[in-house]
Amino acid sequence: MSGFSRVGHALYEGRLSIDFVGRKWLWYSISGLIVLVAVLGLAFKPLNMGIEFVGGVEYRVAMTPGHVDQASVTAISDALHGSGIDAASQPIVNTSGQESIRVQTKPLTTDQAAHITTLIRQSGNVRDISSEQIGPSWGQQVAKRALLGLVVFLVLVVLLIWAYFREWKMSVAAIVALAHDLVITVGVYALSGFEVTPATVTGVLTILGFSLYDTVVVFDKVRENTRNLGRTDQTYGEAANLAVNQTLVRSINTSVVALLPVGALLYVGTVYLGSGALKDLALALFVGMAAGAYSSIFIATPLLVQLKEREPGVRAGDARAQRRRARRAADRYTEVPVYSEDMPIGADPGVEPEVESDDGTTVVVNRASSPGPPGRFSAGERSKTVRPVSGSSSAGRPQPTRKPRSQRGKG
Amino acid sequence: MARKTARPGRSLIVFGIAIVAMYVGLALHGVWSPKLGLDLQGGTLITLEASTTTGEAVTPEKLKEAAGIIDSRVNAYGVAESAVSTQGNRNIVVEIPGKNSKSIVNTVKQTAQLRFRLVAAAQPDVQLPTPSPSPSASPGSKGKQHKSPQTAKPSPSPAGRAVSEGLLRADKPHSPSPKSSPSPSLPPPTNLPTPQPSAAPGTPTPVNKVPTNKSSVADLLAWANAPDTKSQAAFQQFTCAQADKQPDNPAKPLLACDKKGTTKYLLSPAMIEGTQLDNASSGIPQNDVKYVVNLDFNGTATGTFGDVTRALVGTQKQFAIVLDGVVLSAPVVDSPITNGQAQISGNFTQSSAQSLANSLKYGALPLTFSVPVVSEEGPTLAADQLNAGLLAGAIGLALVLIYCMFYYRGLGIVVVASLFVAGAITYAAVLFLSFTAGFTLTLPGIAGLIVAVGITADSFIVYFERIRDEMRSGKSVRVAVEAGWVRARGTCLAADAVTLLAAVVLYIFAIGAVKGFAFALGISTVIDLVVFFLFTKPMVTWLARFRFFSTGHRFSGLSPSHVGIERIGSPRPAGVAR
Numbered sequence: 011m012s013g014f015s016r017v018g019h020a021l022y023e024g025r026l027s028i029d030f031v032g033r034k035w036l037w038y039s040i041s042g043l044i045v046l047v048a049v050l051g052l053a054f055k056p057l058n059m060g061i062e063f064v065g066g067v068e069y070r071v072a073m074t075p076g077h078v079d080q081a082s083v084t085a086i087s088d089a090l091h092g093s094g095i096d097a098a099s100q101p102i103v104n105t106s107g108q109e110s111i112r113v114q115t116k117p118l119t120t121d122q123a124a125h126i127t128t129l130i131r132q133s134g135n136v137r138d139i140s141s142e143q144i145g146p147s148w149g150q151q152v153a154k155r156a157l158l159g160l161v162v163f164l165v166l167v168v169l170l171i172w173a174y175f176r177e178w179k180m181s182v183a184a185i186v187a188l189a190h191d192l193v194i195t196v197g198v199y200a201l202s203g204f205e206v207t208p209a210t211v212t213g214v215l216t217i218l219g220f221s222l223y224d225t226v227v228v229f230d231k232v233r234e235n236t237r238n239l240g241r242t243d244q245t246y247g248e249a250a251n252l253a254v255n256q257t258l259v260r261s262i263n264t265s266v267v268a269l270l271p272v273g274a275l276l277y278v279g280t281v282y283l284g285s286g287a288l289k290d291l292a293l294a295l296f297v298g299m300a301a302g303a304y305s306s307i308f309i310a311t312p313l314l315v316q317l318k319e320r321e322p323g324v325r326a327g328d329a330r331a332q333r334r335r336a337r338r339a340a341d342r343y344t345e346v347p348v349y350s351e352d353m354p355i356g357a358d359p360g361v362e363p364e365v366e367s368d369d370g371t372t373v374v375v376n377r378a379s380s381p382g383p384p385g386r387f388s389a390g391e392r393s394k395t396v397r398p399v400s401g402s403s404s405a406g407r408p409q410p411t412r413k414p415r416s417q418r419g420k421g
Numbered sequence: 422m423a424r425k426t427a428r429p430g431r432s433l434i435v436f437g438i439a440i441v442a443m444y445v446g447l448a449l450h451g452v453w454s455p456k457l458g459l460d461l462q463g464g465t466l467i468t469l470e471a472s473t474t475t476g477e478a479v480t481p482e483k484l485k486e487a488a489g490i491i492d493s494r495v496n497a498y499g500v501a502e503s504a505v506s507t508q509g510n511r512n513i514v515v516e517i518p519g520k521n522s523k524s525i526v527n528t529v530k531q532t533a534q535l536r537f538r539l540v541a542a543a544q545p546d547v548q549l550p551t552p553s554p555s556p557s558a559s560p561g562s563k564g565k566q567h568k569s570p571q572t573a574k575p576s577p578s579p580a581g582r583a584v585s586e587g588l589l590r591a592d593k594p595h596s597p598s599p600k601s602s603p604s605p606s607l608p609p610p611t612n613l614p615t616p617q618p619s620a621a622p623g624t625p626t627p628v629n630k631v632p633t634n635k636s637s638v639a640d641l642l643a644w645a646n647a648p649d650t651k652s653q654a655a656f657q658q659f660t661c662a663q664a665d666k667q668p669d670n671p672a673k674p675l676l677a678c679d680k681k682g683t684t685k686y687l688l689s690p691a692m693i694e695g696t697q698l699d700n701a702s703s704g705i706p707q708n709d710v711k712y713v714v715n716l717d718f719n720g721t722a723t724g725t726f727g728d729v730t731r732a733l734v735g736t737q738k739q740f741a742i743v744l745d746g747v748v749l750s751a752p753v754v755d756s757p758i759t760n761g762q763a764q765i766s767g768n769f770t771q772s773s774a775q776s777l778a779n780s781l782k783y784g785a786l787p788l789t790f791s792v793p794v795v796s797e798e799g800p801t802l803a804a805d806q807l808n809a810g811l812l813a814g815a816i817g818l819a820l821v822l823i824y825c826m827f828y829y830r831g832l833g834i835v836v837v838a839s840l841f842v843a844g845a846i847t848y849a850a851v852l853f854l855s856f857t858a859g860f861t862l863t864l865p866g867i868a869g870l871i872v873a874v875g876i877t878a879d880s881f882i883v884y885f886e887r888i889r890d891e892m893r894s895g896k897s898v899r900v901a902v903e904a905g906w907v908r909a910r911g912t913c914l915a916a917d918a919v920t921l922l923a924a925v926v927l928y929i930f931a932i933g934a935v936k937g938f939a940f941a942l943g944i945s946t947v948i949d950l951v952v953f954f955l956f957t958k959p960m961v962t963w964l965a966r967f968r969f970f971s972t973g974h975r976f977s978g979l980s981p982s983h984v985g986i987e988r989i990g991s992p993r994p995a996g997v998a999r
Binding site: 022070072109110120123127137138139140141142143144145147148151155156158159162163166167170174208209211212215216218219220222223226227230256259260263264266267268269270271272273274275277278279282283286287288291292295 | 460468470509791792793794795796797798799800801802803805806808809810812813814816817818820821824825828864865868871872874875876878879882883886890893911912915916918919920922923926927929930931935938939942
């Protein structure tokens, strides 16, 4: 585990660096491919909407232990087939989890539904029955509300991001990443045939929150790293890439910790209950969380860099950084500090003193690259009144002279 | 910052006292377990969708009143702990714990119906079967022509609450039934059957058939004065115990009881529908000391009501206000009311007058209900779900704790303590909301709480990673704890704001059980912030004072090798490009 920490430290320092920004076209094409598959899946294999959206009756039948098998399924299926109710004559019956069987029919009236309940109960080995009866028009209302909730949430999120970053390019990149997660999640549902229920929609909305959270963390660091870009010889892309690398450990940790409880939910929901709100929620969370962690690193940041690189200021800064680097490549000693006679004491040009700024960030002041000819004092470092200097034979170089204490202040 | 960090111990103690105080408060009320939703305890959930017959909007007031009416219907069924609530702008949710309540569905969904009917007969409800002369009397008659209007001074009423005598009806019924031969011979009231043989085989008598709500006021009055024998027979057999089984059909006579079930009534078909009532209010009129209920009829009803009151005035005959087949009030008429503005006086208190006025005002909501969702949860399955939810919570929590202890070692203690504190506060909040606001814990709610474990732990990770970052840039542990806090705080606020936003949007837009998830997620997020600021931070500051942490012990989670630096407080290796 401390190995992981060392990796984290190496990533932080930039000694170990994964080129997220530079290989953007690789990530774009991977994502493009996944999104394409998702869209195609959506086009050719429509979503498997649950009865909450299309209407119908669902029975969850708890069987006595040892009777969740094909024989019971057939028995229930036959019972419904012989019910004489048209809508219930083609039921979907399958086992669900370890202890129950799930039966779905088309919409029924209350009396018909009660009749079917009795039929199922009579088919044998039934411990308990739960039923859910949804009218066809209700599903449309639910779907409409879900869609409305999604749209409202997205609009609010765009506003929130815009207010937080004060920069439309970051907002656009974050939204693209969100849309990416959304499409992939929906695509997974279309291709896998998992049932879409209101709980799924809830899961997806929650996921959007998580995905956004990841992006916020990364972008925060990007902003921090690029604030003093002019003082370094990094391009914007490099600074952003360093930010992603620096937050990588944190992203992985938060994702793992968020996924652990969701995994527990998914496990329990699938194995013990078989179906229902727990499974639907956890599944959507699981799929979306993976997509969200991926997109904030591989999509959002490269996209942000691409957008930013179009800005004249950023372009000029990058050009300057590259010129400086080219110069250094040509003459390795260009930036070696030069000591001069009248330099202030303690101002070793090779060391960058750190100054704790009031907001807690560490600002590195690199004097070597700060403008101005060497040897000139800046305010605060030395008093304006230069003390007299006289030659000293013992030291071999000029030394400041100082009056004895008793004579100071008297002229 | 310095002021805040100066006394972490004190902050922790205050926070601890606050938590203990919460639980003491709850203990005083004896609240230890939250109300469980139907999916966790079993029961029936019915969602009703309201729509208006007239096409106007479903207003929140109408919906609320309808919910009240439905509530009283469900309560009439004698189901304990049922709950009726409105949801969104057009839904009413009825939750009925327990089993086998599907039969309630039809009762619940019927439209609330307020009608004005004439009282043909009223009696105290006696449980003994009343010896009724009528059964034998009209064996052959098929309920069509049973009566001649005025002869049948019906109601052999033992109660003596007899319908008023013929003078009211004199004008109309006489003329249309000239051939009511038996009429001159007024039979004794108890001797009902006699007139019939002559009437039935005789020529068609226009008034002797049972009127409908389309019939003229005169016909209704005529019938009320002299109900047909079949209705009478039914009335005699009727007891208030059967009241629920009576369909409230406006076109037919109705057998009904008052609210207390002490008096039974034989009522005419509806003369005025509740929808024809413009307004109703209660108050004390000037120069009076008693509460009255004021009615305001609309145009068409004004005429009808005028006719009726003119006919009933001066008699002891009543008309009845019937809501859902229950007689709300059966006043007599003191004076004819022709302007459509009536006053009901009686022994009203302020609340009973207000309640009657409300029933009148909203009782006839032109709302019809469809039943889009009926879900019935078996108690065994519900118990399974509860266990599964708790199991998932235990597994999830355990995994997070193990991971944090393993990865953060000493700092893992902070995670464990913080999560348990957050759990304690969350449980208290759930109890409190369950006690005061009727919050019920559902399966999605439990899922929300479990997912929130991850969100809460995420805040700590952000903070710890920040501390390590600061240590990597050469700060000592105690300085890094403070510097890291400032950065982590902002990130954490932004992240929780997004989660809270998602929860609020979900709560507003979601329908059904999903609301529980959003609610749980929302309160967990808020509690996460509270714990993070008031507990986790002081605790880390406090721990950083111990040598175990400040010197970077091997198991503290802040050891140099763990963070990946040479030694604590060492400056960053020179020459590294940043």
